[in-house]
Amino acid sequence: xxxxxxxxxxxxxxxxxxxxxxxxxxxxxxxxxxxxxxxxxxxxxxxxxxxxxxxxxxxxxxxxxxxxxxxxxxxxxxxxxxxxxxxxxxxxxxxxxxxxxxxxxxxxxxxxxxxxxxxxxxxxxxxxxxxxxxxxxxxxxxxxxxxxxxxxxxx
Amino acid sequence: xxxxxxxxxxxxxxxxxxxxxxxxxxxxxxxxxxxxxxxxxxxxxxxxxxxxxxxxxxxxxxxxxxxxxxxxxxxxxxxxxxxxxxxxxxxxxxxxxxxxxxxxxxxxxxxxxxxxxxxxxxxxxxxxxxxxxxxxxxxxxxxxxxxxxxxxxxxxxxxxxxxxxxxxxxxxxxxxxxxxxxxxxxxxxxxxxxxxxxxxxxxxxxxxxxxxxxxxxxxxxxxxxxxxxxxxxxxxxxxxxxxxxxxxxxxxxxxxxxxxxxxxxxxxxxxxxxxxxxxxxxxxxxxxxxxxxxxxxxxxxxxxxxxxxxxxxxxxxxxxxxxxxxxxxxxxxxxxxxxxxxxxxxxxxxxxxxxxxxxxxxxxxxxxxxxxxxxxxxxxxxxxxxxxxxxxxxxxxxxxxxxxxxxxxxxxxxxxxxxxxxxxxxxxxxxxxxxxxxxxxxxxxxxxxxxxxxxxxxxxxxxxxxxxxxxxxxxxxxxxxxxxxxxxxxxxxxxxxxxxxxxxxxxxxxxxxxxxxxxxxxxxxxxxxxxxxxxxxxxxxxxxx
Numbered sequence: 001x002x003x004x005x006x007x008x009x010x011x012x013x014x015x016x017x018x019x020x021x022x023x024x025x026x027x028x029x030x031x032x033x034x035x036x037x038x039x040x041x042x043x044x045x046x047x048x049x050x051x052x053x054x055x056x057x058x059x060x061x062x063x064x065x066x067x068x069x070x071x072x073x074x075x076x077x078x079x080x081x082x083x084x085x086x087x088x089x090x091x092x093x094x095x096x097x098x099x100x101x102x103x104x105x106x107x108x109x110x111x112x113x114x115x116x117x118x119x120x121x122x123x124x125x126x127x128x129x130x131x132x133x134x135x136x137x138x139x140x141x142x143x144x145x146x147x148x149x150x151x152x153x154x155x
Numbered sequence: 156x157x158x159x160x161x162x163x164x165x166x167x168x169x170x171x172x173x174x175x176x177x178x179x180x181x182x183x184x185x186x187x188x189x190x191x192x193x194x195x196x197x198x199x200x201x202x203x204x205x206x207x208x209x210x211x212x213x214x215x216x217x218x219x220x221x222x223x224x225x226x227x228x229x230x231x232x233x234x235x236x237x238x239x240x241x242x243x244x245x246x247x248x249x250x251x252x253x254x255x256x257x258x259x260x261x262x263x264x265x266x267x268x269x270x271x272x273x274x275x276x277x278x279x280x281x282x283x284x285x286x287x288x289x290x291x292x293x294x295x296x297x298x299x300x301x302x303x304x305x306x307x308x309x310x311x312x313x314x315x316x317x318x319x320x321x322x323x324x325x326x327x328x329x330x331x332x333x334x335x336x337x338x339x340x341x342x343x344x345x346x347x348x349x350x351x352x353x354x355x356x357x358x359x360x361x362x363x364x365x366x367x368x369x370x371x372x373x374x375x376x377x378x379x380x381x382x383x384x385x386x387x388x389x390x391x392x393x394x395x396x397x398x399x400x401x402x403x404x405x406x407x408x409x410x411x412x413x414x415x416x417x418x419x420x421x422x423x424x425x426x427x428x429x430x431x432x433x434x435x436x437x438x439x440x441x442x443x444x445x446x447x448x449x450x451x452x453x454x455x456x457x458x459x460x461x462x463x464x465x466x467x468x469x470x471x472x473x474x475x476x477x478x479x480x481x482x483x484x485x486x487x488x489x490x491x492x493x494x495x496x497x498x499x500x501x502x503x504x505x506x507x508x509x510x511x512x513x514x515x516x517x518x519x520x521x522x523x524x525x526x527x528x529x530x531x532x533x534x535x536x537x538x539x540x541x542x543x544x545x546x547x548x549x550x551x552x553x554x555x556x557x558x559x560x561x562x563x564x565x566x567x568x569x570x571x572x573x574x575x576x577x578x579x580x581x582x583x584x585x586x587x588x589x590x591x592x593x594x595x596x597x598x599x600x601x602x603x604x605x606x607x608x609x610x611x612x613x614x615x616x617x618x619x620x621x622x623x624x625x626x627x628x629x630x631x632x633x634x635x636x637x638x639x640x641x642x643x644x645x646x647x648x649x650x651x652x653x654x655x656x657x658x659x660x661x662x663x664x665x666x667x668x669x670x671x672x673x674x675x676x677x678x679x680x681x682x683x684x685x686x687x688x689x690x691x692x693x694x695x696x697x698x699x700x
Contacts, residue, residue: 011494012496024167024328025167028167028330033330034167034328034329034330035294035327035328035329036167036327036328036329037323037326037327037328038326038327039270039322039326046494046496046497046499047493047494047495047496047497048493048494059329060402060403060405060406061399061402061403061405061406061472061473062294062323062327062328062329062399062402063323063403063472063473065406065472065473065474066474078494079493079494081491082490082491082492082493085490085491
């Protein structure tokens with residue numbers, strides 16, 4: 001299969017890295033070759049942050065080239081302009097505007113709600129997403145995350 | 156955190172996690188280091204996996220501890236970022252002469268693109284200059300495999316070995332399949348060998364000759380057994396590359412033949428000559444310095460390479476590799492600027508810099524989160540060069556500036572940075588006291604914050620947060636000869652901080668002010684670690700175990 005590219009972007013502290021970890025874990029468990037890239041360090045102090053997940057039969061570079069992201073998932077509207085150069089023509093842009101954030105039990109679970117939204121574009125069984133969420137989060141967040149995921153997915 | 160299940164044959168891990176696992180599977184007895192992005196997670200993960208890991212005050216001491224362990228026939232590792240190797244280079248340049256008995260691997264992480272570093276230096280230059288063998292992994296699997304191989308080679312040839320990482324390899328996750336069998340543990344034991352361990356000229360001169368002969372043996376080993384791969388596809392274009400650039404090349408030029416060098420020093424010359432003969436057009440793709448290109452050209456082989464005025468700077472990626480192969484020389488398009496990082500809301504450094512700015516200080520600064528004070532809105536740091544430099548640079552200014560300017564100079568340094576290289580600055584301050592005196596402020600947030608909240612000798616806890624001796628900055632200052640020493644809380648009592656700094660500035664004396672208030676991000680963890688240590692101590696005193 002052709003490599004699928006998903007770019008997550010936002011500001012430091014909004015759960016960008018965590019969301020990309022969940023998605024990478026999911027596609028890894030489904031048996032694909034996976035690579036994931038991100039930049040740590042100064043970006044943790046509230047600055048712009050982005051994380052790339054690429055999966056397929058064989059992934060080479062861990063970074064999504066410009067104009068090749070199938071999905072751009074942005075947790076903070078201000079970061080669309082910073083990252084849209086990576087989205088391919090006809091690719092899918094998802095932002096927090098696609099979610100009714102007022103329904104979320106906790107605004108910190110926006111990243112999980114965005115994963116819920118993203119999940120509509122893939123054929124993966126919902127329980128596989130749930131397993132990945134459980135693996136990456138502390139059990140005490142699980143109920144809240146499950147709810148946020150459903151809200152994002154629109155169920 | 157790396158949840159390692161030995162039954163897992165396939166794992167998704169970062170390069171740093173892969174190295175930690177390789178340290179475990181190499182039966183490393185001691186791993187030391189000083190935190191520095193992008194290398195910091197290696198020792199933390201190794202410790203979580205059950206290995207013995209420690210933070211040292213700085214990279215030089217860390218390397219000396221690991222070298223000593225290898226003299227005792229142990230397998231040891233030291234981790235640092237590229238600029239950390241400058242601090243530890245004094246150890247490296249003679250440890251290659253002496254050689255060792257067990258095995259020692261230096262994990263050195265470069266930061267092409269300067270994600271969080273003050274320069275973009277290329278460790279490959281250090282490897283060549285210090286005559287130290289070097290491996291360059293390109294993904295998590297190779298990070299794991301090459302570290303294990305580096306330990307084997309280090310023991311076989313009795314020499315320290317560098318594994319040169321880059322940010323993208325340290326922090327990218329990819330799939331790792333660990334090996335079934337660990338390396339057999341070495342048994343520590345001291346065997347006296349004075350001519351090989353005491354590098355006085357009489358012993359060091361023959362050691363230098365032995366080292367060059369050893370490099371020739373290792374070059375031959377690298378030609379035939381080194382982890383290099385020749386992938387022949389079309390003969391029209393042959394690309395020589397190493398590290399992460401290999402994966403960018405595979406994607407940008409899928410039909411090209413590739414010579415991927417896993418061990419770049421000593422350089423496998425015959426292999427490169429052989430590959431060059433097989434290709435009509437020869438290209439080098441590498442990040443930062445034209446290190447491979449210059450080495451190959453010095454062998455008399457013509458090779459094309461990147462246009463350095465553009466591509467020497469920053470990371471490579473697939474798009475840039477395509478541009479390099481097209482021979483482009485135009486500047487890269489300027490990306491849309493993201494949001495810059497800033498001091499956290501509630502960060503104690505905000506209060507300290509508000510005071511220093513208010514008093515119109517000339518601020519000689521240092522390396523840590525607080526360097527962010529140089530950016531708007533504070534713009535309250537006038538210089539920053541290297542770890543510990545705040546004190547020396549401040550003293551230099553005090554010595555030469557006209558009195559009214561000299562009286563405004565303050566050196567500002569973080570707690571971890573002070574322990575790393577600020578103590579010798581205090582000694583200098585008392586020994587060569589400027590006429591106007593001097594003022595040093597330690598911004599003590601009780602953690603190494605910038606790199607992700609690591610312990611240091613001033614926190615009173617080890618790398619794994621267990622209790623340790625806690626050094627006292629005020630006692631050190633007094634012993635060094637600093638007259639006025641004061642501790643203030645810049646958050647709870649900014650007026651006291653202001654009073655302390657203005658009084659210190661008014662005197663022609665030497666003053667140390669410790670602005671003590673914990674990192675807002677680390678506070679919860681610090682309280683939990685101290686509570687756990689207190690409970691443990693109480694149990695022990697009651698005789699429970």
